[in-house]
Amino acid sequence: MTLTNESPGAAAPFAPPAAGDVVVYRGLTLFDGTGGDPRPDVSLVVDGPLIRSVADEADTAAALAAGAELVDLTGHFVTPGLIDAHQHLATPPDRPAAEAVLRRLVHSGVTAVRDMADDLRQIGDLARAAMVGEIAAPDLHYAALMAGPTFFDDPRTHQVSQGAVPGQVPWMQAVTADTDLPLAVALARGTYASAVKVYADLDAGLVAAITAEAHRQGVPVWAHAAVFPATPGEVVAAGVDTVSHVTLLAHEAALEPLTSYKDKPPVDHASLVTGRDPRLAVLFSRMRDQGVVLDATASMWESEELTGDTPESAERARRNSELAVALTAQAHRAGVELATGTDYETAPGEPFPALYEELAFLVKRCGIPARDVLRSATLVGARSAGAGHLTGSVEPGKLADLAVFAQDPLADIGHLRTITLTVKRGRRFPRDAYTATATATRSRETR
Template identity: 80%
Template structure:
């Protein structure tokens, strides 16, 4: 086949930086995400999309001939933030999704986990974000597996329009008779970063899905309770992350779990003490296995859900169990599972981080590590991003005031660097896609 025309394709104003274009960000106080204390007067040498060196300002490695120098004296730098629980296409709405992504990118967020959606649209959004057609974080997304009973849920119809829920590669119904090697291969064919295990699966099937996914080198992101599989059984299956801290309460259920629609009540009064031995044992196993908890702790206090008795009770439960998990040494990722209204200048991730500090009593340094390196690990990309180190992607967030002193200082964001491409916060106020460098 001979092409008679040659098109460059869509414009990519937000493309990653190009190798050989060196930028030195100097003078900053750096929280690098590794657990090390903040480093004042630090230079970050960026070569295209990648960090070349992180050194004191006076180090010879920071003096690169021909490099552009960006003076960040008096500013505070963290790794790019990660929202570990987003839904960007349930139902698909491309303009709305791009608006959410644009706000995230201009708020210091350089990565998100999309926890199962219509992957026909999510795949294209992920591609557009990666090549720079749109201002957006990198998107790491999951293909979902659940029991057949779950696919009466109207959301499954929203994300499979034109096809049959449960019979598409990104949203599969699985049973004891499913050919799991084929099912996992189909999910991987969507370019998904993980398999999401959701609902209506017995413990042996959760374990079988997880084992096959790992055999094919793809992680498993699970709901903390899969009904009838309990939280303990989900963790024992070897999953990589679990979502929704309030679902962990079902580890204390007084009757067997049955299905996603038939969740038994939990004893809020005893659990809000944050000192339940059954959960301590579960958290100890999570810590030993390295299972990350995507707590979505502030979800029930969001504007959409807050205000009724059930939401208030679940908020208090989330506070107690998240604090208990943190004390037990469980790694927390900062997912939201909701967004602030379109007119809000800042994303829900800021509210989640503030909730973890102010309601759950977790120190700012731990919360920022959760929102950076742990978040990157939850998405399977901790080797690429999540900390400011040589060889990693140049994903940075720059603030005028120190978020380690007050988590509210996240709202002083002034610059995002994503894969070496600069996104000035000032450009977001116009809400127009503008090229920045």
């Protein structure tokens, strides 16, 4: 039944195309994200939001004969859509700022983001608006957070719980041994979260109990690499799906017992920066064997925010960058799957996102081959977000999430900056459309 006064709702100018709206992308060189070599002169057939075929000459000919739109990408290099596996878009909530970040991301080849806990009231609406096309944005996969009660005097927990009590909201819960964990996980699921994030001030037993209950309910667990007092080894032993922040793994070699998130002990820096510390070798072996993904955020300590403006903050950042280089490279050599998260963003006036900096750091500082880094930024990133069945590789049946470059980023990771087009769920986002919008915005702001 249709009511005559039913509102059509908000405009959705970026909505995915409908099934039956067929586009052929022809002549491109394809890095499909599955691990194979790039393939030249490939054609892709996209039907609505989905990839219908890859390098299928018969289907390409049939689509063109039926009147499909043709997009000639001769000379261009195509990858799956990129994924930033660690963002915070609503701490505190600021809808215009978040939309500006998302708009830049989607025009830079980023088709999905893993949001690692925020005010999910806003994130949930941003995720909905991105999916249906009300805003220009990547898809958002987000976590509901659990931590010990002592964590909830952190100012950020108040920023994301405005109007309520920090630790007592479904998206950010204080957990103790007395918590009804089946109910707590169900409340987290009710926020439409993709995962539970285990954060701080929880012992090994609670980390394991949360993880077991979340998995029983079919919910992945994303954890800080050290949860304090739970060590990295205990976090991995709990069976979590991903761990974040490679420098926190250094606490597997802490010189004193771990106590709380706010009281981190020193680590064996001299041994760790060799990239051959045996304690980390054991940990990385277990992570590899269990399939635990490492969201390294390796370049984070070179951001302006963490470098700071004092000699002390700069030295702290330098030492942590040294750790990030050594441990990320060691993890990669050990066969640990890496996802490419950032946990920061470049300044609003910058043309490209922090994800480009992370990928360059992994290649140039950590010595990881560009082929492996692009796989981390696509298929592994999708798996880290629980979306590997939807996106992350260019295969029939998956979402038509693509990044198109004028030059090959495998030859030079700096060629990410030659992005010309993003396709997200079949909807095209030309880079020059973003450039024109950004230029107009800057012009208005300087009047």
